[in-house]
Amino acid sequence: MRVGILGGTFNPVHLGHLRAAEEVRELLGLGEVLFIPAGVPPLKNADLVDVTSRVEMVRLATAGNAAFKVLDIEATRPGPSYTIDTIGTLGELYPEDDLVFIVGADAFLDLPKWKDAGKIVCAADFAIVCRPGVPALDLLDSPHLSIEPESLGRLDRGEGTVAEGALVSGKGEPRKAFVVRTTALDISATDIRKRLGRGQSVAYLLPETVKSFIITNALYSGDTS
Numbered sequence: 753m754r755v756g757i758l759g760g761t762f763n764p765v766h767l768g769h770l771r772a773a774e775e776v777r778e779l780l781g782l783g784e785v786l787f788i789p790a791g792v793p794p795l796k797n798a799d800l801v802d803v804t805s806r807v808e809m810v811r812l813a814t815a816g817n818a819a820f821k822v823l824d825i826e827a828t829r830p831g832p833s834y835t836i837d838t839i840g841t842l843g844e845l846y847p848e849d850d851l852v853f854i855v856g857a858d859a860f861l862d863l864p865k866w867k868d869a870g871k872i873v874c875a876a877d878f879a880i881v882c883r884p885g886v887p888a889l890d891l892l893d894s895p896h897l898s899i900e901p902e903s904l905g906r907l908d909r910g911e912g913t914v915a916e917g918a919l920v921s922g923k924g925e926p927r928k929a930f931v932v933r934t935t936a937l938d939i940s941a942t943d944i945r946k947r948l949g950r951g952q953s954v955a956y957l958l959p960e961t962v963k964s965f966i967i968t969n970a971l972y973s974g975d976t977s
């Protein structure tokens with residue numbers, strides 16, 4: 753089985769995450785998508801609510817989808833949540849399966865800052881999801897992607913949904929990179945946190961169940977309805 757892995761801080765989870773996971777699942781024929789909330793993200797911690805709440809919000813958000821699962825392997829691991837450590841655990845949990853890392857284009861461009869990036873791109877294929885504000889052609893700046901510029905240009909023009917290239921690791925058999933144009937949802941957790949901080953509505957940006965959880969627990973100064 754092909755298994756998708758979607759990591760993130762999910763601070764909070766929103767419809768951009770869910771729709772991207774659903775469309776990549778369909779396009780690449782993934783049997784499952786594992787959502788893995790980071791415990792202590794190495795690269796950011798702005799307004800980070802406790803990991804138990806973030807895991808619970810992802811559970812609520814994914815509850816209605818039989819193919820979506822939540823793993824708390826990063827949430828329960830002490831210290832910074834390095835993807836390279838998660839890969840080790842996933843290899844033990846899913847020894848027979850092909851793993852596909854699902855990342856937004858912004859996250860993929862950050863990959864050189866991740867611990868052991870060269871090893872990470874040897875461990876799994878990647879689905880790189882276009883994100884509003886990041887043209888697919890910007891991915892040519894990544895040292896970890898080899899792909900025809902024209903195939904990215906087509907995605908930017910709204911032609912086709914998947915462009916296939918290869919990950920660049922410097923050693924071993926090159927893994928595949930699928931750049932995927934999903935339904936563009938210009939939603940970010942940063943924007944949701946700002947709206948909640950200003951007492952504005954966040955309806956229709958995240959699942960109702962997650963919105964209720966935020967309000968009940970007064971997260972992100974979330975006293976709005």
Ligand code: ATP
Nearest residue numbers: 759760761762768772855856859937939940941942
């Ligand atoms: P923040 O604004 O706090 O960084 P975020 O909305 O970017 O939050 P993350 O938890 O950082 O959410 O994202 C987890 C993964 O999901 C990353 O790979 C990110 O690129 C991707 N992602 C987040 N939002 C979207 C979206 N609207 N469309 C496609 N991919 C997304």
Ligand code: MG
Nearest residue numbers: 858859940941
């Ligand atoms: Mg982000």
